[in-house]
Amino acid sequence: xxxxxxxRQFAATAAGAALVAGTAPFNIxxxxxxxxxxxxxxxxxxxxxxxxxxxxxxxxxxxxxxKQLGINANVEIMNADTESNVxxxxxxxxKLINDGANVLIGAFDxxxxxxxxxxxxxxxxxxxxxxxxAPQITExxxxxxxxxxxxxxxxxxxxxxxxxxxxxxxxxTPKTAVFMHVNDTFGQSMAGAIxxxxxxxxxxxxxxxxxxxxxxxKDLSVEIAKAKATGAEMLMPVTRLNDAILMxxxxxxxxxxxxxxxxxxxxxxxxxxxxxxxxxxxxxxxTNVPWYNPRSSITQKLxxxxxxSYKNELFExxxxxxxxxxxxxxxxxxxxxxxxxxxxxxxxxxxxxxDHVMAGGALxxxxxxxxxxxxxxxxxNLDQRPKVVLPLDIAEDNLTLPLPSWTKRS
Amino acid sequence: MPIDLxxxxxxxxxxxxxxxxxxxxxxSVIFGVVRVVNFAHGEMMTIxxxxxxxxxxxxxxxxxxxxxxxxxxxxxxxxAMQAALINPFINRPEHSxxxxxxxxxxxxxxxLLMIFGPDARNVLVDYALDSIEVGPLLIDKVRVxxxxxxxxxTAGLFAFFKLSRIxxxxxxxxxxxxxxxxxxxxxxxxxxxxxGIGSACVGAAGAMMTLLIDTTPNVGPVFTLQAxxxxxxxxxxxxxxxxxxxVLIGLTEAMxxxxxxxxxxxxxxxxxxxxxLLFRPQGLLGRKA
Numbered sequence: 001x002x003x004x005x006x007x008r009q010f011a012a013t014a015a016g017a018a019l020v021a022g023t024a025p026f027n028i029x030x031x032x033x034x035x036x037x038x039x040x041x042x043x044x045x046x047x048x049x050x051x052x053x054x055x056x057x058x059x060x061x062x063x064x065x066x067k068q069l070g071i072n073a074n075v076e077i078m079n080a081d082t083e084s085n086v087x088x089x090x091x092x093x094x095k096l097i098n099d100g101a102n103v104l105i106g107a108f109d110x111x112x113x114x115x116x117x118x119x120x121x122x123x124x125x126x127x128x129x130x131x132x133x134a135p136q137i138t139e140x141x142x143x144x145x146x147x148x149x150x151x152x153x154x155x156x157x158x159x160x161x162x163x164x165x166x167x168x169x170x171x172x173t174p175k176t177a178v179f180m181h182v183n184d185t186f187g188q189s190m191a192g193a194i195x196x197x198x199x200x201x202x203x204x205x206x207x208x209x210x211x212x213x214x215x216x217x218k219d220l221s222v223e224i225a226k227a228k229a230t231g232a233e234m235l236m237p238v239t240r241l242n243d244a245i246l247m248x249x250x251x252x253x254x255x256x257x258x259x260x261x262x263x264x265x266x267x268x269x270x271x272x273x274x275x276x277x278x279x280x281x282x283x284x285x286x287t288n289v290p291w292y293n294p295r296s297s298i299t300q301k302l303x304x305x306x307x308x309s310y311k312n313e314l315f316e317x318x319x320x321x322x323x324x325x326x327x328x329x330x331x332x333x334x335x336x337x338x339x340x341x342x343x344x345x346x347x348x349x350x351x352x353x354x355d356h357v358m359a360g361g362a363l364x365x366x367x368x369x370x371x372x373x374x375x376x377x378x379x380x381n382l383d384q385r386p387k388v389v390l391p392l393d394i395a396e397d398n399l400t401l402p403l404p405s406w407t408k409r410s
Numbered sequence: 411m412p413i414d415l416x417x418x419x420x421x422x423x424x425x426x427x428x429x430x431x432x433x434x435x436x437x438s439v440i441f442g443v444v445r446v447v448n449f450a451h452g453e454m455m456t457i458x459x460x461x462x463x464x465x466x467x468x469x470x471x472x473x474x475x476x477x478x479x480x481x482x483x484x485x486x487x488x489x490a491m492q493a494a495l496i497n498p499f500i501n502r503p504e505h506s507x508x509x510x511x512x513x514x515x516x517x518x519x520x521x522l523l524m525i526f527g528p529d530a531r532n533v534l535v536d537y538a539l540d541s542i543e544v545g546p547l548l549i550d551k552v553r554v555x556x557x558x559x560x561x562x563x564t565a566g567l568f569a570f571f572k573l574s575r576i577x578x579x580x581x582x583x584x585x586x587x588x589x590x591x592x593x594x595x596x597x598x599x600x601x602x603x604x605x606g607i608g609s610a611c612v613g614a615a616g617a618m619m620t621l622l623i624d625t626t627p628n629v630g631p632v633f634t635l636q637a638x639x640x641x642x643x644x645x646x647x648x649x650x651x652x653x654x655x656x657v658l659i660g661l662t663e664a665m666x667x668x669x670x671x672x673x674x675x676x677x678x679x680x681x682x683x684x685x686x687l688l689f690r691p692q693g694l695l696g697r698k699a
Contacts, residue, residue, distance in 0.1 A: 049528030183673035222667035
């Protein structure tokens with residue numbers, strides 16, 4: 001049998017292909033009337049795995065909690081793992097979109113979020129950043145990228161303001177501080193913001209040394225020895241989780257006891273694994289960070305469901321912000337009555353949710369896609385869990401300073 | 411910069427380097443005899459670390475005690491791997507051996523991920539956060555213990571290869587493969603034994619490492635790379651070279667962290683590697699091929 005393609009066969013095939021191509025947009029429209037497909041993209045393996053998994057918990061709980069709140073949450077969650085790697089994040093974002101995701105949510109890390117943002121913008125699929133602080137992500141003029149998390153300057157601004165509140169409330173004002181930061185996109189953004197903003201805040205202390213360290217460091221003994229040698233009265237760390245554990249462990253070993261250890265706005269100190277690993281040494285550390293509002297009724301509802309589902313895990317900001325990202329997507333889906341990228345992006349831009357989980361004002365986005373209403377709180381680790389100590393109107397416990405000696409803890 | 415700070419950091423660097431040296435020792439022993447580069451070296455060490463973590467979690471056994479049964483366990487694993495998996499590849503091209511062991515490494519990492527998940531785990535013994543005061547110096551107690559044990563294990567291994575009949579037979583295999591066959595040595599068995607001994611070193615190092623750093627399945631490839639850097643600096647196949655390479659890396663990284671940028675300290679370790687490759691390709695204590 002001849003396999004040669006005749007002109008007539010070619011014409012018939014081409015016509016068929018044209019028909020399929022021509023009707024494809026109608027197929028898309030048909031698909032768009034269904035459930036909202038949310039592509040949840042987080043580092044669920046690799047060195048950021050624990051934090052990515054915490055974000056995932058917020059995403060997984062959201063549809064159930066939203067339904068309990070009477071919100072129509074017709075969603076389908078699609079999951080992807082960035083493996084804590086920027087290139088993998090980019091590839092997985094593309095795959096999620098190719099597989100039909102209508103909205104992307106992620107990605108905990110600034111570098112990975114920036115890569116995903118490029119893909120989302122190119123494909124015209126809205127991307128809601130749940131956790132990532134590098135300011136440049138929302139400075140690119142993107143139309144499909146939204147961030148419900150403070151930028152590094154917002155974090156630092158709030159963090160430095162709250163520091164003054166801590167000094168005032170405790171009556172302890174350090175004269176010198178050493179700034180240690182993880183040397184990744186987030187850490188460098190925070191370092192840049194602190195350098196630029198600290199002079200404007202008229203802080204009572206002088207930063208005597210800045211020490212950057214490898215994000216995948218297995219040992220911080222040199223860094224802590226160097227910091228201790230400065231004799232600083234306060235340590236300002238910008239950490240991730242694993243290095244936060246290393247840092248405190250090394251401080252205990254080297255018996256470095258500054259009066260205050262206060263993070264200007266970074267993960268690490270308030271995470272479940274931190275308490276599990278360090279026990280009593282996790283106490284009294286401070287973090288100025290965006291946090292859930294313990295007085296909000298939605299927070300309480302989410303907290304109840306979280307406790308039922310993850311008995312041994314800690315409810316923290318990654319869960320809260322991830323939940324809110326789904327809340328924004330669902331709200332936009334209900335408003336737009338469509339899953340088309342442009343319609344969803346328009347609806348997200350008009351978001352105005354006053355009753356939500358995280359501390360601060362209404363959930364809204366400015367023209368750059370940034371929520372500027374988020375406010376940080378001061379957390380202190382007390383009884384091996386994070387508690388809000390400032391601002392006083394939502395405080396859960398009293399501030400305790402100076403840091404008690406490592407050797408005198410029961 | 412205060413002198414006691416410099417000395418403290420230098421001592422910490424040397425102590426850490428000795429443990430690095432023990433970690434790399436197994437790789438060097440295996441290559442020195444079997445002439446196979448174990449690309450699953452770090453992953454085997456991670457298995458040992460998890461065994462120590464499980465022993466501590468389930469029965470509260472200190473890793474310094476559990477390291478003995480773990481070393482035996484890893485010996486068995488290494489022996490079995492060599493006998494069943496690697497021996498058929500001994501005469502095949504090097505890239506086949508590489509792919510085989512890289513595949514084993516991937517299976518190990520993913521197996522650990524499936525069993526233990528991605529969370530970092532550690533062992534917190536009573537003395538984990540203790541320090542020893544020596545004049546103005548404050549030295550990490552765990553590092554002192556692990557470095558001493560690393561030295562003792564290396565000395566024991568050295569004595570085994572120099573003094574015991576099996577050790578001499580293994581060295582004979584390494585020196586002259588054909589000659590060893592001619593005099594009737596069971597070379598395949600000796601290879602498996604060597605792989606087992608190298609793996610036992612890895613087992614001891616992995617158990618001890620739980621006292622120093624947190625363990626995750628993904629730490630295996632990092633260890634593999636670090637062990638390679640150390641043995642190449644010290645000289646592939648040289649036991650004292652592995653220890654020297656470890657100390658050199660530990661000390662260089664510590665000093666680079668102190669005097670330059672801590673975030674770039676790994677770079678200085680790799681810079682030493684490049685210098686060694688340029689000016690003494692066989693490694694500091696290695697023999698020319």
